[in-house]
Amino acid sequence: MVNSTINTSLDNLTPDELANRCAQKMYESDWAAQALEMTIIDVREGYAKLSMVVRKDMSNGHGICHGGMMFTLADTAFAYSCNSYNKVTVAAGCNIEFIAPGKLGDTLVAEAKKVSLAGRSGIYDVTISNSAGDPIAYFRGKSRQIKGEIISTEATSSSDQ
Numbered sequence: 001m002v003n004s005t006i007n008t009s010l011d012n013l014t015p016d017e018l019a020n021r022c023a024q025k026m027y028e029s030d031w032a033a034q035a036l037e038m039t040i041i042d043v044r045e046g047y048a049k050l051s052m053v054v055r056k057d058m059s060n061g062h063g064i065c066h067g068g069m070m071f072t073l074a075d076t077a078f079a080y081s082c083n084s085y086n087k088v089t090v091a092a093g094c095n096i097e098f099i100a101p102g103k104l105g106d107t108l109v110a111e112a113k114k115v116s117l118a119g120r121s122g123i124y125d126v127t128i129s130n131s132a133g134d135p136i137a138y139f140r141g142k143s144r145q146i147k148g149e150i151i152s153t154e155a156t157s158s159s160d161q
Contacts, residue, residue: 010086010153015045019084022150023048026083033076036069040080046114046124048080054106065102073110074126074139081112081124082141088148092121094141106131110139120145 010018023043027033033050036058041049052073060066074096082089102108112126126139 010151015085016043018086018151019043019045019047022083022086023080025150026080030076032072036072038073038076041109043080043084045084046081046117048077048084048112049109050077050080051107051109054102054104054108056104059104062101063104065104065106065108067096067098070098070102070108070128070137071096071139073108074112074128074137075141077110077112077126078124078139078141078143081114081126082122082143083150085145086150086153087145088150089122089143089145092142092144094139096137096139098137100130100134100136102128102130102136108136112141 013021020043023040027040036052038050038052041051050073054065054069058065058069075091075094078091078094109129110126111129112124115123115125122143124141124143126141127135128137128139130136
């Protein structure tokens with residue numbers, strides 16, 4: 001006899017618990033975030049906060065954090081924020097404004113917040129702050145949900161004999 005069952009392991013989670021599980025699942029295969037030693041501080045529905053220490057290999061010819069590294073931190077916080085609903089979501093566009101440099105040894109913190117989510121399209125703002133808590137960059141990302149889930153909730157079937 002074949003019984004169809006639905007994966008209910010996610011059914012009893014709060015939206016914030018689901019968001020956290022999605023972030024952990026993504027981080028497992030996020031080689032860029034791991035290589036840059038990013039740390040997930042907090043993830044909730046539509047929100048993510050990550051940190052990264054500026055290492056020597058992240059600095060540019062001026063001895064400050066390379067803008068691409070700061071962008072990657074912001075983009076990663078954006079990704080974890082917009083994927084917090086367990087729907088695969090990608091960037092449709094983004095921009096960043098640098099207002100102060102990140103310095104060698106600084107712990108940079110990127111805080112991403114949902115501004116708008118309508119249908120499959122979203123807008124998220126990310127603020128990057130330095131060790132003193134001063135904002136040093138502002139990032140805005142536009143997201144688009146595509147097919148798929150971060151953590152599968154598809155029905156499974158098993159055979160009883």
